[in-house]
Structure formats: structure tokens, C-alpha cells
Amino acid sequence: MARTQGSHSDITGPRVRAAALALFARHGFAAVSMRQIAGEVGVQAGALYNYTPDKQSLLFDLMKDHMDQLLQDRAGLTGGDGPVQALEQFTRFHIRFHSKRPEAVFISYMELRNLSPDNFAIIERLRRAYENQLEEILRAGMKARVFDMCEPRITAMALIAMLTGVNTWYSPVGRLSLAEVEEIYWGMVRKAVAA
Amino acid sequence: MARTQGSHSDITGPRVRAAALALFARHGFAAVSMRQIAGEVGVQAGALYNYTPDKQSLLFDLMKDHMDQLLQDRAGLTGGDGPVQALEQFTRFHIRFHSKRPEAVFISYMELRNLSPDNFAIIERLRRAYENQLEEILRAGMKARVFDMCEPRITAMALIAMLTGVNTWYSPVGRLSLAEVEEIYWGMVRKAVAA
DNA sequence: GTCTATATTACGATAGAC
DNA sequence: GTCTATCGTAATATAGAC
Numbered sequence: 001m002a003r004t005q006g007s008h009s010d011i012t013g014p015r016v017r018a019a020a021l022a023l024f025a026r027h028g029f030a031a032v033s034m035r036q037i038a039g040e041v042g043v044q045a046g047a048l049y050n051y052t053p054d055k056q057s058l059l060f061d062l063m064k065d066h067m068d069q070l071l072q073d074r075a076g077l078t079g080g081d082g083p084v085q086a087l088e089q090f091t092r093f094h095i096r097f098h099s100k101r102p103e104a105v106f107i108s109y110m111e112l113r114n115l116s117p118d119n120f121a122i123i124e125r126l127r128r129a130y131e132n133q134l135e136e137i138l139r140a141g142m143k144a145r146v147f148d149m150c151e152p153r154i155t156a157m158a159l160i161a162m163l164t165g166v167n168t169w170y171s172p173v174g175r176l177s178l179a180e181v182e183e184i185y186w187g188m189v190r191k192a193v194a195a
Numbered sequence: 196m197a198r199t200q201g202s203h204s205d206i207t208g209p210r211v212r213a214a215a216l217a218l219f220a221r222h223g224f225a226a227v228s229m230r231q232i233a234g235e236v237g238v239q240a241g242a243l244y245n246y247t248p249d250k251q252s253l254l255f256d257l258m259k260d261h262m263d264q265l266l267q268d269r270a271g272l273t274g275g276d277g278p279v280q281a282l283e284q285f286t287r288f289h290i291r292f293h294s295k296r297p298e299a300v301f302i303s304y305m306e307l308r309n310l311s312p313d314n315f316a317i318i319e320r321l322r323r324a325y326e327n328q329l330e331e332i333l334r335a336g337m338k339a340r341v342f343d344m345c346e347p348r349i350t351a352m353a354l355i356a357m358l359t360g361v362n363t364w365y366s367p368v369g370r371l372s373l374a375e376v377e378e379i380y381w382g383m384v385r386k387a388v389a390a
Numbered sequence: 391g392t393c394t395a396t397a398t399t400a401c402g403a404t405a406g407a408c
Numbered sequence: 409g410t411c412t413a414t415c416g417t418a419a420t421a422t423a424g425a426c
Contacts, residue, residue, distance in 0.1 A: 008409070028308060030225035034402060046404075047410050055402070110305055113223060151379055154371075157364055158357045158383060165356025169349070176349075184346050188353060192387040203391075228419060242392050244421070 015041045016051045020058050025103035029059050029114045059111060060119040066104040067126035073097060074133065083141030084190075090134055091189050092182045094163045099178060102167050109164075131156055138193065148195040159189055210236045211246045215253050220298035224254050224309045254306060255314040261299040262321035268292060269328065278336030279385075285329055286384050287377045289358045294373060297362050304359070326351055333388065343390040354384055 019040035023032045034055060038045040052058045077093060080086035098105050112120060135156040141147030149155045163185060170181060214235035218227045229250060233240040247253045272288060275281035293300050307315060330351040336342030344350045358380060365376060 012409080026308065028223065028225050030223050031309065033400075035400085043409090044411060045402085046412080049403070050409060113221065114226065149379075149383075151371075154364070154376075154379055155383065158360055158380065161360025161363065162353045162357035165353055168356065169352055176346075181349075184344075184349055185353065187344075188350065188387045191389060192383045194386060207391080229421085230419080238391090239393060240420085241394080241422075245391060250420070 012041065012043065012047070013051045016048055017058070017062065021062055021103050021107065024059065024062070024111065025106045029055075029107075029111045056114075056116055056119070059107075060115060060123075062104065063108050063111070063115070063119075063123050064126075066101065066108050067123060067130075070097060070130060071126060074130065083137055083144050083146050086137045087141065087147075087189065087193070088186055090137055091159075091163065091186045094160070095166055095182050095185060096178060098164055098167055099170050099172075099181070105164065105167055131160060134160060141193065146195055147193045149193055155193060159192070162188070207236065207238065207242070208246045211243055212253070212257065216257055216298050216302065219254065219257070219306065220301045224250075224302075224306045251309075251311055251314070254302075255310060255318075257299065258303050258306070258310070258314075258318050259321075261296065261303050262318060262325075265292060265325060266321060269325065278332055278339050278341055281332045282329075282336065282342075282384065282388070283381055285332055286354075286358060286381045289355070290361055290377050290380055291373060293359055293362055294365050294367075294376070300359065300362055326355060329355060336388065341390055342388045344388055350388060354387070357383070 016037065019037050020032075023036055023040060033045075034048055035045045037058075038048050041048075052061070074093060074097075077089055080089045108123070112123065115123060135152050138147055138149065138152040138155055142149065142152060166181060166185065170176075170178075172178070176184075211232065214232050215227075218231055218235060228240075229243055230240045232253075233243050236243075247256070269288060269292075272284055275284045303318070307318065310318060330347050333342055333344065333347040333350055337344065337347060361376060361380065365371075365373075367373070371379075
């Protein structure tokens with residue numbers, strides 16, 4: 001992977017981030033060295049510091065971008081005509097979004113403890129905002145008497161855990177299509193909160 | 196934490212494992228040094244090698260013991276009078292067992308990638324055996340027409356993910372008792388698979 | 391069984407040449 | 409913007425004294 005000198009700022013930056021994403025997901029943040037990332041990109045370790053002030057920022061930027069994209073994509077949806085439709089939309093969106101980015105999802109769940117306190121607080125606030133969206137859907141459905149549960153916050157956490165669990169077994173080349181997976185999980189979600 | 200020389204084999208061994216469990220759960224396997232573990236125990240780093248051949252074995256032993264205990268405790272249960280009772284028993288057992296060992300659970304889910312290939316295969320086989328127990332309960336319930344689902348394997352994975360998610364928010368000193376948590380989750384599980 | 395001391399290797403990050 | 413070279417530190421694991 002050795003290469004001669006030259007200027008490639010516009011393509012090296014994204015490649016550094018892509019390499020870090022793949023390596024952090026595979027081996028864990030603490031187990032990956034800057035030299036490994038550089039080797040994957042095809043530069044020397046020192047060159048990485050043209051694109052990130054330090055290793056911590058590299059991790060944080062990956063997680064921050066992931067959460068921003070999640071909330072942005074989610075904000076682009078209509079919200080549905082009622083609580084049931086909104087819940088179905090949330091369910092399908094969550095599965096689709098997360099199954100398409102297994103590495104970023106993995107990192108965002110596993111590497112929280114390797115964030116600096118300040119960075120952790122930022123990511124946690126974004127995650128909380130996403131969880132709150134599901135909780136509000138559940139509360140609206142209770143008010144409309146189409147859902148029945150005693151603890152909407154905990155139900156929201158339980159449903160998100162279930163949906164994110166798709167990533168532990170789903171493969172795009174597996175037996176089930178993403179549409180079929182959505183259907184199976186939407187069936188469980190619908191029944192679990194049904195009035 | 197410094198201490199003078201002396202022989203303490205019978206108490207140091209468990210303390211090494213306890214320190215490793217706590218530190219691995221808090222900071223991650225790769226981020227914890229043998230010196231940190233030794234410091235927590237109150238010995239020098241070299242002394243740890245009287246209790247483990249290397250750091251990898253320390254991690255593996257923690258995970259192996261956790262899985263063995265899970266399967267052993269589970270095997271001590273009756274199984275219930277029918278599929279519905281069996282599912283309720285599984286649900287309550289899973290929540291109770293996992294909520295009582297948050298550190299071991301955390302490690303067993305997060306540090307799989309830090310196991311050597313051989314060790315990974317052993318742990319995976321044990322995990323699979325546990326998942327199969329839930330899958331068999333679901334299949335029995337389908338046969339008896341008390342459960343309804345199209346994919347019992349995936350449903351089992353979904354339910355386990357949901358139940359293990361309790362560990363992300365539950366605190367023994369929080370608002371809800373463990374019995375209340377069990378009740379809430381059993382309600383969701385029951386409805387999700389109901390015929 | 392634990393200590394001190396160390397061999398060997400690797401880490402994150404920086405400096406200055408090109 | 410990337411290179412080579414390096415600073416300062418810390419890692420796992422081992423050896424031999426007590």
C-alpha cells in the first residue's frame with residue numbers, strides 16, 4: 001500500500017474516515033492504532049493528522065455524523081395520519097436506516113465509553129431526542145386509545161432494542177429481504193402495543 | 196494500594212477476576228492494562244501471571260463462566276406446564292438473571308471481537324444453545340396454536356434483544372422494582388406472540 | 391506468591407524536509 | 409499534503425531474588 005508523495009486532500013479525508021469506521025467496528029476503538037488506519041488508507045501515520053486533531057475526534061465525528069444523519073432522515077418523514085401509521089413508519093424507518101449502516105450502528109453503541117465526557121454528552125442528547133420521538137408516538141396512541149401500555153418510556157426503549165437487534169443477524173444477501181424483515185418486526189411491534 | 200510480600204493465592208485469584216470484570220466492563224478489554232488490574236487488586240503486574248497465562252484467557256474465562264452459569268441456572272427450571280407458562284418463565288428468568296450481572300452481560304456482548312477465534316467459537320456455541328431454548332418454546336406454542344408468528348427463529352432473536360435491553364436503563368435503586376419490570380416485559384412478550 | 395527489574399514492542403503525536 | 413524520523417510514554421510478558 002506504499003505510495004509516493006503527493007497531495008490528495010480531497011480524497012484522503014473521506015478515506016481516512018471510511019478506514020476508521022471499518023476498523024473501529026471490526027476491532028474496537030481502543031484496539032485500533034493510527035498506524036493501522038494509515039496503512040488501510042495507504043499513507044503514513046503522521047499524515048492522518050492533516051484530517052483529524054487526534055484519535056478521539058475521529059471517533060466522535062463518526063458517531064456525531066451518524067446521529068445527525070439519523071435525525072435528519074427521520075425529520076424528512078411525514079409522521080403518518082395517526083399513531084398506528086406513525087408507529088409503522090417509525091418501525092420501518094428504524095430497520096431500514098440501521099440495517100444499511102451496520103458499522104456506524106455498531107460503533108455508536110459500543111464505543112460510547114471511549115468518548116470524552118463532553119463528547120459523550122453530545123451524543124447522548126441526540127440519542128435521547130430520537131428515543132423521545134418514539135415515546136411521543138406511543139403516548140399519542142394511548143391518548144387515542146389505539147395503543148395500550150402502562151410505561152410508554154420503557155416500551156419505547158424495549159421496542160428500539162428489539163428493532164436494533166436486527167443488525168445482529170440480518171444480512172442483505174440472506175434468506176429474507178429487508179421488506180420481509182420489516183413486515184415481521186412491524187407485526188410484533190403492532191401486537192405488542194395493541195389496545 | 197502498595198503491599199508487602201506474602202502469599203495470598205486463595206483470595207487473590209477471585210480478586211483478580213473481579214477487578215478484571217469491573218474494569219473490562221467500564222473501559223473495555225483493549226483499553227484496560229494488566230497494570231490497572233494489578234493496581235485494583237493491590238499487587239504488581241507480574242503477580243497476575245500466577246492466576247492467568249495471559250490477558251486473553253482472563254477475558255475468555257469471565258465470558259465462559261457467565262455463559263455456563265446462564266445455562267446451568269436455566270437448566271434448573273421446570274419448563275412450565277405449557278408453552279405460555281414456559282415463555283413466561285423464560286422471560287422472567289432472562290430479565291432477572293441478566294439484570295443481576297450487568298458487568299458480565301456487558302462484557303459478553305461487547306468483547307466478542309476481542310476473543311481469539313477458538314475462544315469465540317466456544318462462546319458462540321453456548322449463546323446459540325440458549326437462543327435455541329427460546330426458539331423451541333415458540334415452536335411448541337405454534338404447534339399448540341397458542342402462539343402465532345411466521346419466523347420463530349427471528350422472533351426468538353427479537354425477544355432476546357428486547358429483554359437484554361433492560362440492562363441499558365434498569366437500576367436496582369430506580370423507580371421500578373424488578374418484579375414490575377418483569378411484568379411490563381412479560382406483557383409485551385405475551386402480546387407480541389399471541390395467537 | 392509476590393516483588394523488582396527489564397526485554398521487547400508498540401502507541402499517539404509532533405517536527406521538519408520536500 | 410505526505411514523507412521520514414523521533415520524542416516520550418506505556419503496553420504484555422518474563423526472569424530471578426526473596
